[in-house]
Amino acid sequence: MTTRHENHAVVVGAGIAGLLAARALSDHVAHVTILERTRVDDAVGAAPTAAGLWPACTLTPPTLALLEARMPGLAGDLLRAGAVPVARDGAPSNAYRPVDHPATLALTERLVLDTVRRRLLHDHPNVSVHDGVHAERALLTGRRITGVSAAGAAMNADLVVDATGRGAQLLASAIEDGVEAPTATSVVLSMDYRTRIFARSATAVAMASTARDARGGRVATLAPIEGDRWAVTLGTWPARTAPTTPAGFSAAIETLGDPALAMVVDGCEPRSSLGHATLARTRLRRPHLSTTPLDGLVLVGDSLCTLDPLAGVSVRSASLQAHMLAAALSQHAVVSPELTAAYHRWAGAAVERPWREGSGAATVASRPRAQAPARVARSLARLERSLAR
Numbered sequence: 055m056t057t058r059h060e061n062h063a064v065v066v067g068a069g070i071a072g073l074l075a076a077r078a079l080s081d082h083v084a085h086v087t088i089l090e091r092t093r094v095d096d097a098v099g100a101a102p103t104a105a106g107l108w109p110a111c112t113l114t115p116p117t118l119a120l121l122e123a124r125m126p127g128l129a130g131d132l133l134r135a136g137a138v139p140v141a142r143d144g145a146p147s148n149a150y151r152p153v154d155h156p157a158t159l160a161l162t163e164r165l166v167l168d169t170v171r172r173r174l175l176h177d178h179p180n181v182s183v184h185d186g187v188h189a190e191r192a193l194l195t196g197r198r199i200t201g202v203s204a205a206g207a208a209m210n211a212d213l214v215v216d217a218t219g220r221g222a223q224l225l226a227s228a229i230e231d232g233v234e235a236p237t238a239t240s241v242v243l244s245m246d247y248r249t250r251i252f253a254r255s256a257t258a259v260a261m262a263s264t265a266r267d268a269r270g271g272r273v274a275t276l277a278p279i280e281g282d283r284w285a286v287t288l289g290t291w292p293a294r295t296a297p298t299t300p301a302g303f304s305a306a307i308e309t310l311g312d313p314a315l316a317m318v319v320d321g322c323e324p325r326s327s328l329g330h331a332t333l334a335r336t337r338l339r340r341p342h343l344s345t346t347p348l349d350g351l352v353l354v355g356d357s358l359c360t361l362d363p364l365a366g367v368s369v370r371s372a373s374l375q376a377h378m379l380a381a382a383l384s385q386h387a388v389v390s391p392e393l394t395a396a397y398h399r400w401a402g403a404a405v406e407r408p409w410r411e412g413s414g415a416a417t418v419a420s421r422p423r424a425q426a427p428a429r430v431a432r433s434l435a436r437l438e439r440s441l442a443r
Contacts (some may be wrong), residue, residue, distance in 0.1 A: 060084045061388045064202055064209060066189040066224055067217030070163070070369055071355025073170050074376035075215045077124050080178040082383040083212065088181065089204055091188040109331075110277035110285035111166065112140070112262060112366050113159045120373035121170075124380075125177070129159070131169050136280025137161035138260050160262050161279045162285065166369060181420050191227035192216075192351060198391075199228060200348035212388045215352045222339070222357035225348075236348065238340035241413045243336060243362065245289050246296035248303055249329040252284040252322035264364075265312035266358040271295060274307055276366055283325055284318045287305055289364050293332055300328055336360045336413045349391045352379065353398070359405045361412030368412065374404040 061083040065072045068090035076086045100328035113132075121128050125194070133139065137159040174181055193201040193208060201210040202224065216224040229235045254260070260278035267273070273289045288306055290296040297303045304319045337360045341348045354375045361368050378400040 061212040062087070062210070063213040063215065064089065064189075064211040065215040065217055065254050066202060067215075067355065067357075068171070068183055068185070069217055069219070069355055069372075070167055070170060071357075071372035071375060072215065073167070073174055073371050074121075074124060075217060075352070075354045075379055076181050077174055077178065078376045078380040078383060079204065079213070079215070080174075080181050081380070083307065084180060085390055086181045087177075087209070087211075088183040089187045089189045089202070089209075090183060090185050093185050095397065099416030109163055109247075109287055109363050110160060110275065110279050111163050111369055112302045113137075113161070113166070113369060114275065117370040117373055118159065120370070124373070124376060125170065125173050128169065128173060131173060132159055132165065133159060134167055135161075135169055137165065138280070140260060140278070142263050147423060158262075158281060160260070162279050163369070165280055165418040189218075189224065192224040192231075194228065194233070197233070197346070197349055198232075199224075199348070212350075213352065213393070213417055214350060215354055216357045217355045219356045220337070220360050222353060224351065225339075225353060225357065228348075228351065231347070234344050235319070236339045237338055237343040238339045240335045240337040244292045245333045245362065246291070246293035247287055247289050247329075247331045247333070247363065248296060249285065249287045249326075249331075250300070250303060250319075250324060251279075252286065252318050253325055254278060254282045254322065256282065256286045261314050263312060263314050265310040265315055267310055268339040270309060272306055272310060273364055274310055274312070275314055275366075276312075277320060284322060286315065286318060287364060289362075298328075301323065303328055320389050331363075333360075333362065334361055338402075338409050338413070340398070340402050342395060342402055347391070347395045349394060350389075352394055354379070356403075358398075358401065359409055361408065365408075365412030367408040371408040371412070373407050374408070375401045378404050 063079045065084050065088045067075045068088050080087045116128045118129050140158050140160050157211055187204050189202040189204040191203045192199045193203060199214050201208055202214060260370050262277045264275045271291045275287050277285050279285045297306045307315050307319045339353060339358055355372055359371055379397050382393050382397040386396055
């Protein structure tokens with residue numbers, strides 16, 4: 055049984071990592087305030103594309119187990135909302151086949167986000183979400199972060215969680231005010247992502263698969279999603295070679311030689327325009343290796359560990375981080391400097407494997423030499439040295 059102390063925590067960012075961090079905090083502080091700069095209908099936790107498309111994701115049994123540990127009944131909620139159960143096929147190693155019982159769930163990240171948010175607010179009345187509130191900066195008292203500046207006013211907190219995304223906005227503002235920048239490892243990707251949604255007939259086999267052509271600079275994923283639809287995402291490098299039209303998108307998919315992908319883009323009715331997103335680099339921040347660890351600030355989600363979305367491990371990474379935050383809270387007081395140090399040390403170790411899978415290092419290493427500039431080789435060397443610690 056957990057003990058709830060009369061403390062206040064502020065989570066900035068209502069993406070999946072921010073919501074799961076708030077869930078972990080809800081057992082240990084009196085009130086958790088989540089600040090989200092966008093309105094709920096446009097929440098950006100899962101990085102929608104310019105056309106409003108949300109990428110598909112697959113939740114494996116280990117990830118679902120982590121989510122269920124924090125929110126019992128969540129898997130059932132996702133299934134009732136339309137998530138598609140699939141299982142690893144015995145034929146191609148990159149394909150999944152449909153099953154009649156929950157195994158891996160295929161769905162959009164938006165559905166994950168909406169379902170987690172509803173259950174969090176329903177089951178934990180000490181958690182509140184404020185949409186349309188922009189937290190501009192972290193507030194410092196001495197060397198400790200003690201709140202945020204939001205909408206021009208100070209909001210004090212015993213613990214602040216930075217779930218603002220790749221730029222780690224609160225951390226960046228603290229660094230401007232003199233906090234030591236944490237050690238970080240990055241991999242240059244220069245990836246362009248194009249996503250399109252297609253209709254899926256009731257009789258179609260709901261397969262999920264991935265196809266790649268490293269030398270051609272392309273990787274694509276196919277996933278069945280809620281609402282009897284397919285989601286097809288094409289990743290291209292370097293970004294300047296990405297197709298910009300639906301016809302170019304279809305032609306690029308066909309060059310991969312995957313029959314399932316070709317069947318969908320050629321034979322199914324498009325249900326969306328061509329969505330667009332980019333990722334210049336992935337990054338893993340390691341605050342626990344700094345000489346002066348962060349005090350009063352916790353990094354979660356992309357603020358801690360930015361991943362290639364096509365790797366499909368971002369929800370797993372966020373779930374592991376929430377699990378480690380709960381473990382740290384069970385051993386250290388919210389206001390203790392040891393809390394953030396323990397969390398970042400444990401979370402760094404927990405996300406190492408998802409980072410290896412989702413950093414894009416393997417993709418970069420497989421590219422032809424002509425497309426791999428010297429900075430990529432330096433990034434890979436730094437990655438190997440940091441992971442060896």
